[in-house]
Amino acid sequence: MARKLGLRETYAAMTRGVNWTPSYVKEEEAFPYHQFEGIKIHDWDKWEDPFRMTVDNYWKYQSEKDRRLYAVLDSFSQNQGHLNISDGRYLNAIKLFLQGVTPLEYMAHRHFMFIARYMPGPGTRMAALCQSIDELRHTQIEIHSMSPYNKYYSGFHSMRKMHDRVWYLSVPKSYFDDAVTAGPFEFLTAISFSFEYLLTNLLFVPFMSGAAYNGDLPTTTFGFSAQSDESRHMTLGLQVIKFLLEQDEANVPIVQRWLDKWFWRGYRLNSLVAAMMDYMLPKKVMSWKEAFELYFEQQMLDGLFPDLARYGIKPPMGVEQAIKEKEKISHETYWALYNFGFAAAFNTWIPTNSELDWMTEKYPATFDRYYRPRYEKAQKIVDENGRFFMLGLPQLCQVCQIPMIFTEPDDPGKICFRSSTYKAEKYHFCSDGCKQIFDWEPEKYVQSWLPVHEIYKGNCGGPSVPEVLDWYGIQPGDNGEYQGSVDQLNWASWHKDFAPV
Amino acid sequence: MSYDLSPQVIEQRRLAYDELTRRYGQREATRYEEATIGVQHEENFHYRPLWNPAIEIYDPSMTRLKLADWYSFLDPRQFYYGPYNQARNKSMENLDSQLAYANERAMLDKIAGDWRNIFLSYLLPLRHYEYGGTTVMTYVARFAYGTSIEQCASFNAFDKTGNSQIITKFALMLPNADQLLEEGKRRWMEAPHLQPLRSLVEHTWLITDWAEAIFVQNLLLDPLLYTLLYQEFDRVALENGALAVTFIHKYMNDWLKDNSRWTTALVEAFLNDDQHGEANRQAIQQMLDGWRPKVEESLRPLGVIFEMPQVKGNFEASWQQATQNLDHHLERLGLNVATEMPATNKMPATLAG
Numbered sequence: 107m108a109r110k111l112g113l114r115e116t117y118a119a120m121t122r123g124v125n126w127t128p129s130y131v132k133e134e135e136a137f138p139y140h141q142f143e144g145i146k147i148h149d150w151d152k153w154e155d156p157f158r159m160t161v162d163n164y165w166k167y168q169s170e171k172d173r174r175l176y177a178v179l180d181s182f183s184q185n186q187g188h189l190n191i192s193d194g195r196y197l198n199a200i201k202l203f204l205q206g207v208t209p210l211e212y213m214a215h216r217h218f219m220f221i222a223r224y225m226p227g228p229g230t231r232m233a234a235l236c237q238s239i240d241e242l243r244h245t246q247i248e249i250h251s252m253s254p255y256n257k258y259y260s261g262f263h264s265m266r267k268m269h270d271r272v273w274y275l276s277v278p279k280s281y282f283d284d285a286v287t288a289g290p291f292e293f294l295t296a297i298s299f300s301f302e303y304l305l306t307n308l309l310f311v312p313f314m315s316g317a318a319y320n321g322d323l324p325t326t327t328f329g330f331s332a333q334s335d336e337s338r339h340m341t342l343g344l345q346v347i348k349f350l351l352e353q354d355e356a357n358v359p360i361v362q363r364w365l366d367k368w369f370w371r372g373y374r375l376n377s378l379v380a381a382m383m384d385y386m387l388p389k390k391v392m393s394w395k396e397a398f399e400l401y402f403e404q405q406m407l408d409g410l411f412p413d414l415a416r417y418g419i420k421p422p423m424g425v426e427q428a429i430k431e432k433e434k435i436s437h438e439t440y441w442a443l444y445n446f447g448f449a450a451a452f453n454t455w456i457p458t459n460s461e462l463d464w465m466t467e468k469y470p471a472t473f474d475r476y477y478r479p480r481y482e483k484a485q486k487i488v489d490e491n492g493r494f495f496m497l498g499l500p501q502l503c504q505v506c507q508i509p510m511i512f513t514e515p516d517d518p519g520k521i522c523f524r525s526s527t528y529k530a531e532k533y534h535f536c537s538d539g540c541k542q543i544f545d546w547e548p549e550k551y552v553q554s555w556l557p558v559h560e561i562y563k564g565n566c567g568g569p570s571v572p573e574v575l576d577w578y579g580i581q582p583g584d585n586g587e588y589q590g591s592v593d594q595l596n597w598a599s600w601h602k603d604f605a606p607v
Numbered sequence: 608m609s610y611d612l613s614p615q616v617i618e619q620r621r622l623a624y625d626e627l628t629r630r631y632g633q634r635e636a637t638r639y640e641e642a643t644i645g646v647q648h649e650e651n652f653h654y655r656p657l658w659n660p661a662i663e664i665y666d667p668s669m670t671r672l673k674l675a676d677w678y679s680f681l682d683p684r685q686f687y688y689g690p691y692n693q694a695r696n697k698s699m700e701n702l703d704s705q706l707a708y709a710n711e712r713a714m715l716d717k718i719a720g721d722w723r724n725i726f727l728s729y730l731l732p733l734r735h736y737e738y739g740g741t742t743v744m745t746y747v748a749r750f751a752y753g754t755s756i757e758q759c760a761s762f763n764a765f766d767k768t769g770n771s772q773i774i775t776k777f778a779l780m781l782p783n784a785d786q787l788l789e790e791g792k793r794r795w796m797e798a799p800h801l802q803p804l805r806s807l808v809e810h811t812w813l814i815t816d817w818a819e820a821i822f823v824q825n826l827l828l829d830p831l832l833y834t835l836l837y838q839e840f841d842r843v844a845l846e847n848g849a850l851a852v853t854f855i856h857k858y859m860n861d862w863l864k865d866n867s868r869w870t871t872a873l874v875e876a877f878l879n880d881d882q883h884g885e886a887n888r889q890a891i892q893q894m895l896d897g898w899r900p901k902v903e904e905s906l907r908p909l910g911v912i913f914e915m916p917q918v919k920g921n922f923e924a925s926w927q928q929a930t931q932n933l934d935h936h937l938e939r940l941g942l943n944v945a946t947e948m949p950a951t952n953k954m955p956a957t958l959a960g
């Protein structure tokens with residue numbers, strides 16, 4: 107009778123040794139991409155699989171999770187569950203998620219297949235294969251969770267097209283395009299470690315707890331359902347970094363450079379999340395500043411980096427600036443969205459008085475001094491002349507693609523501009539971090555598809571605002587002011603007609 | 608809080624996402640359609656890949672074939688992640704209960720001693736064959752154009768790893784499994800009757816045209832190999848009383864049937880394209896004509912396996928059956944079947960059935 111194997115041994119038997127080094131074709135031809143970045147791997151077997159999931163177990167757990175998830179979605183649709191959210195304004199956070207994040211899930215799905223194909227180690231390939239189809243799951247459960255909202259609200263109808271075209275969505279798009287066009291080890295450092303480990307709590311927890319606080323059952327449900335996938339991905343991220351650092355000392359400076367780059371890229375991407383957290387959630391979870399302190403300063407800077415110090419890894423470039431900016435970036439970012447809101451596929455609004463007071467409380471050092479006066483002035487303009495928008499086109503940072511809205515780290519009153527000259531051409535940046543990233547790889551970032559440049563070049567439907575909005579796929583009601591919008595009017599009338607029982 | 612909705616119905620503003628109403632008009636969409644159509648990014652990519660600056664992140668030129676509309680292909684199984692997992696979990700539960708039954712009835716102990724050697728000659732080395740298939744399909748999943756196609760390849764890639772693990776699972780039920788796995792790999796690497804196959808698999812890793820990669824694996828190699836071993840040799844196993852392994856054979860056979868549905872539909876989509884159908888036909892024909900002799904040569908040496916059991920199998924008849932099945936499939940698709948079959952001893956028609 108066969109000996110009964112434990113989970114660990116079974117997993118090892120299932121995965122290890124199934125690979126082989128080809129001998130009828132050249133190894134470099136079959137696996138051409140894992141060396142050009144300069145990373146040295148001596149022993150792929152040192153790869154500790156962070157999660158030991160065999161394919162049959164995977165099917166079992168995942169199908170059980172899906173059954174529960176879709177049961178919730180079905181009853182949500184049947185029962186007009188959308189009427190139970192805190193306020194119509196809330197859904198703008200979720201529009202941003204569907205337009206900005208869901209397409210990234212899909213990008214991750216496709217590119218983890220690249221890792222599964224081209225990494226020579228079987229453990230790495232298996233982990234990447236699982237993650238790839240997990241990410242397909244995330245793409246699809248998000249599309250399905252938001253589908254019931256699309257039936258009643260603006261801004262949900264053209265996720266992918268908008269992601270490919272609309273100006274503020276080039277921030278997440280360029281971020282992920284940057285990662286998948288990099289070599290495989292940089293991709294893993296960027297996505298598995300930097301995105302899924304270092305910044306994941308800052309990116310996902312605000313959306314998911316925001317959903318829970320604001321009565322958004324579909325988002326809460328897929329968030330919970332994806333959590334166990336995410337914890338596998340986080341473990342993979344940490345494993346990737348430790349593996350690279352342990353394999354060869356020469357890997358350390360390469361990895362450090364990637365951490366520097368991808369922390370800053372991810373942090374800049376997070377400014378959209380910061381604006382969402384502080385401004386778009388009718389029921390607040392915590393402020394951006396609090397989230398940053400908890401999820402980044404405490405968990406990562408105090409928790410993780412001391413652990414990485416023994417390999418010679420330092421906290422990433424720009425951390426000090428990010429700490430200084432925690433008082434500012436949500437306000438600076440939302441103000442830009444408010445100003446350019448006619449060209450966004452979500453609504454913006456002036457915070458209510460009690461929300462302004464909440465921000466005063468959360469940002470005592472800056473809010474009343476720099477930002478409250480803006481909204482008071484904006485309110486005055488609205489009262490006297492109606493809503494205003496900035497109709498010009500802003501200059502964008504060549505790297506992160508956010509308009510030049512951020513201020514000098516030590517002076518919230520002064521916009522920060524940086525520039526570099528490459529091949530006699532001048533390029534502009536929002537920060538020292540983005541300038542440094544450009545200077546490391548100018549030949550990459552000169553390729554950036556900058557939405558504003560493309561409008562000027564005539565590649566976005568035409569020179570006028572209506573033509574560009576049409577090309578973006580923005581329909582009436584998607585954009586502009588929330589007060590008086592289709593969503594707001596519908597929300598008010600549905601809640602008048604259907605009294606709570 | 609809940610709302611009393613009985614008196615009035617809230618009017619929907621939209622029936623489905625724009626991508627779908629543009630294509631299908633004003634109707635509700637299925638979850639498969641929502642999860643699939645138009646999901647892949649199409650334009651305004653920011654940077655060229657460092658690892659291959661000649662291509663865009665998603666690039667339709669990664670195959671010679673063309674579709675005027677890349678979403679004219681849809682998976683006939685309508686698999687998106689959810690139903691895919693449900694379906695696979697169900698077949699797995701089935702297999703597990705069969706293996707549990709086999710265990711309970713001590714079927715494995717009853718397999719005669721020479722079967723250990725027979726398993727080492729085909730089943731155990733095929734763990735690696737399946738893994739090699741994952742390598743091909745992960746490539747397709749990354750580089751195929753459009754979500755409807757790559758999604759099928761993604762599931763196919765995961766299935767192949769699953770198939771490899773199912774063989775391992777079976778091996779783990781046998782005595783001295785560690786040795787079996789090790790010796791199985793040694794034979795995959797060294798046994799003469801498996802080297803042409805391993806060589807072919809390694810060469811499929813270098814195919815850059817993803818459609819070609821799909822066709823070589825899913826139209827030629829898998830169908831021939833599965834028919835030979837999991838269908839034809841299955842009868843030999845039964846005749847020799849090796850019952851337990853036939854559950855594995857059956858799983859593999861059922862899987863092949865399911866998996867070939869999407870490949871068949873994909874060929875049809877390419878052939879039926881109004882604009883590119885004829886050019887696609889010529890290209891596909893060329894691919895198949897180029898690969899089929901190599902595939903057949905790589906599989907002929909498996910004939911020795913049919914000689915191993917006490918009650919021997921008739922490899923030539925089985926070969927005839929396998930190639931005939933393949934011919935019929937290709938003919939049904941409207942493709943030509945090569946007239947000359949290299950290395951094949953044609954059998955009289957009466958023996959072939």
Ligand SMILES: [Fe+2]
Pocket residue numbers: 211240241244
């Ligand atoms: Fe994800």
Ligand SMILES: [Fe+2]
Pocket residue numbers: 374503504505506507508535536537540
């Ligand atoms: Fe920037």
